[in-house]
Amino acid sequence: MINPEQTKVSGSKGWSPYLAGALVGVLAIVSVYLTTVYMGKSTYLGASTTFVRAAGLAVQVVDPSYVAQNAYYIKEKVVIDWQFLMVIGIFFGALLSSKMDGSFKIESLPPLWKKQFGSSVPKRSVYAFAGGILAMIGARLADGCPSGHGLSGMMQLSVSSFVALAMFFGFGVIVANFMYRKAG
């Protein structure tokens, strides 16, 4: 049953982004330390390599020899590792948090999208799919995403991450403003 109270709760503000972000900083520190101690290798937060492994696992079902011979799958290793489980964990953490504070909501279209592009779910799905393809090819070329470069790389003051993040935001700002330009 949908009541107005519930929609009110789902619009609740959550935590301050400063606090939640600072706690992610603490998580990054603890996580690098624990992976060093228990896995023998300092491992940093990141997400995009997991998508390569997921692709490798999927293709493996159809054509294992292709994956075994592909230079990129050999380089990144198609395994279910720390990061793979980390990415799966993000799903459950978000589910847990949103169920706890009532902000979980089955939603097909983001409000901002709906206002600009209307209520066609297939249209949004096609954009999401195409955007995903472009974003991942870019992330693999740049060797990281807003987690690997944006958080982990910046924390280490890596030059590549400063430049990558500037490119991510720079081109993102241009395209988003183009998509949301006033009609006419």
Place this chain on the structure above:
Amino acid sequence: MSIDQLLGLATGIIFGFLLQKGRVLRYDKQVGALLLKDMTIFKFMLSAIVVGMFGILAMHEMGLITLSLKAMNVGGILVGGALFGVGWAVLGYCPGTSVGAVGEGRWTAIFGVIGMVVGAGIYAQMYPFFKSTVLAWSDLGKISLPETISINQWVVAVIFALITLGLFRWFEKKGL
């Protein structure tokens, strides 16, 4: 499950929890940041970076951990970064947040997740091409900002933190 996988899962659950609590999993927040109308993403990321930076640099100086910088491959970072920016604006999520968005019920983000898996597959197929073109232009290696500009890392970190605090004050003053 191995210890690696258990650690990864626990880290991910906390990460996803905090991403959701910070409300940064939303399309509206991500695109709002790219439209420069909602600074939630910047507040969240910069807070994480500043806190994490001091801890990681300190642990590295104490010899507790090793750093893992990504190479400054000029073509890869510039072309890949630009392509990512375009895709990010169109999708409205980055790789980590797309998975989290599905977790909080924004189910059409799943098409972004599938698109990213397909994109990774395309990249694997095209890897020899990229390796001999874009990625072959110029590689400056794994360089850090403090050594590149020859300034002590703590000075760089403090300056970064001060600039960040200045930005935060400005965001709050402007109500962004």
